[in-house]
Amino acid sequence: MTALEDDFGWTLGVVFRALVKATNAAVGDLPGGHRGYQVLTAATRDQPESQSALCQQLGVDRTVMTYLLDDLERASLVARKPAPTDRRTRLVVATDEGRKRLEELDLRLAHAEAHVLSGLSEGDRETFKGLLRRLAGHVNDQDPVPSACAVVQDIAAGAS
Amino acid sequence: MTALEDDFGWTLGVVFRALVKATNAAVGDLPGGHRGYQVLTAATRDQPESQSALCQQLGVDRTVMTYLLDDLERASLVARKPAPTDRRTRLVVATDEGRKRLEELDLRLAHAEAHVLSGLSEGDRETFKGLLRRLAGHVNDQDPVPSACAVVQDIAAGAS
DNA sequence: GACAGAACGTCTGTCGCGCAGAACATCTGC
């Protein structure tokens, strides 16, 4: 309970797990749990240009996305529409019901987030979220699909 | 690539996944990958008082810890010793070889961490890690085993 | 226009891991 407190991996894991738990509890019976929420968010606000683009954004395997969308579609929250420009791809769009559901969820999720962040003051919370946002943006830009090879090279070069 | 950027869950997930990938790449063939490293760290520096305490700290299931330790023990990096005070429990201690291996790993891990944090300036990096540390400490204190019930109550009360 | 190659989505199989439950050894309180 001492050395680990300083470990970046450990601290990040603790917070991440806490958020996932809180989020899953908050979304209740939404198909797909916390990932279902993210899919719904992306479908409503980001107009994902394809199913696989969505996978990449969310870090979800494409084979999982298939039945994740199946479940959400069965619940009438999103719909798969064939893309007019490329009939191989399917556009994922939220239904009216999905959008309505998302509004409710946003409220609940805000509380889940606040629950996890309750250890920080108001100002620190914003600072933290801001830094995290910048970090995620950077990570996502340089490495949308983290190439282990590059990392290994990088590390090997540094550590040798 | 726009709305999600603001989602706390998404940003945290992106950074977490990136770190896990980088860490796994950095530890190479260490049994247990990034979790093996954390076990080794705890065993070396934290003197975990029992196997299950270790599970709780690391957020690992106890059934997984069993064969995680099996693998590390087979590699002569840690050892299970019967606790003198309670023969039900096993103390997890690092071997000399384990401690030596940990020193090498720390170097490599520092580079992996730097890789993930490379989007922030030196100062911001420290700020971020400091806030994260406080957050993890708080989360861990109030909710070592996150009780979904409490969270649900909390959220239900807040969102209604 | 025909064809090779690539991309998208789906399906199958495998593996790691979290979770629930049971079994066993051991400890604690009565």
Place this chain on the structure above:
DNA sequence: GCAGATGTTCTGCGCGACAGACGTTCTGTC
């Protein structure tokens, strides 16, 4: 001495990541 609690291990289940194969569709070349 005995009932109940606790630590560890094992088994079975389900979810999800990953790799590979397949059908459909698009693109570039001849």
